[in-house]
Amino acid sequence: MNNITDKLNRPIKDLRISVMDTCNYRCPYCMPAEKFDDNYQFLKPNQRLSFDEICRIVTVFAGFGVNKIRLTGGEPLLRKNLDELISRIKQIDGINDIALTTNGQLLKKQLPKLVDAGLDRVNISLDTINADLYHKMSGNKGDLDVVLDAIDSARKTKLKSVKINCVVQNGVNDQDILPLLAKYKDTNVVVRFIEFMDVGTINGWQQDTVVQFKDILNNISSKWPLHALDANYKGEVASRYKYNDHIGEVGFITSISKPFCRDCSRARISADGHLYTCLFAHESFNLKTHLKNDNNDFLQQYIKDVWENREDRYSEVRHELKTDSPKKIEMYVIGG
């Protein structure tokens, strides 16, 4: 293995792969229905990375020290035979953890095959447990009961962790934080609150829609006191808390109020094979060109050069940036 570091001395540990650019939801903060209508041109199947190409890319990243893979989208469960991809990635030397981020609508049926294939962890996005609001927040596509049932099924498998991701928006779902926790506070399902981020350009992000970590923490602590836990490992994105009087755990992803760029060791790949070195990137690096050569050496050298030249730290400097900065990549392309 040949570990590499970027210009800020950050290694590369974690690779997020979008396996699908389309989605069965139309969450207004990600793929608003007005823009992603029936005429929207998604990638054609042959423009998406094939499983062979994904595995070649993962092999090269594993050689640089990546040991964790997260499959995301769009909605990754729309990609056919995802279990086959998981089992192939699992066999790659150095990869010891495969996670999936999904909206959960299609999860329950696919779960046994995914777990058998070697999936280790699943994160399910759930911004509210109010059924009407859930439906609305999914762009009138999602059924809350189906997702809650999938979460229950996931808990009964041998998955190492089942986490819920809840993006909190002021005046939209902030009143649902406590009801969501009430449901999971006595379980091993970790609920993680994510500050609404200014990813991309189409979600109409405004600073005042963000509910900051400390406000969410105070809100929860006034009902159920919490204490902080140590990070599981260096570079863990979420700050972890445990209830004093319940078995559950709560996490916070504080990209806005407490950036964590200093330890950011993750890269992202879009479904069409572009590498992004930051969630807020405005440039990408086309890996497909380097996949044309059967020899992995070119791909390896290219990725090494990209990572060694990386100096992203958007969240730390966002307040200094001008409003006319170049257009950022959209969330549905790189999957969070």
Ligand code: SAM
């Ligand atoms: N479709 C899958 C899902 O929803 O879990 C995977 C892709 S989705 C883009 C990944 C995560 O990004 C979801 O948890 C979603 O809530 C989150 N997300 C989307 N836009 C966001 C934003 N502007 N700020 C914070 N999180 C966002």
Ligand code: SF4
């Ligand atoms: Fe789809 Fe996930 Fe984006 Fe919602 S957040 S539109 S489920 S990709």
Ligand code: SF4
């Ligand atoms: Fe990493 Fe970019 Fe997020 Fe900073 S802003 S933590 S560099 S993805």
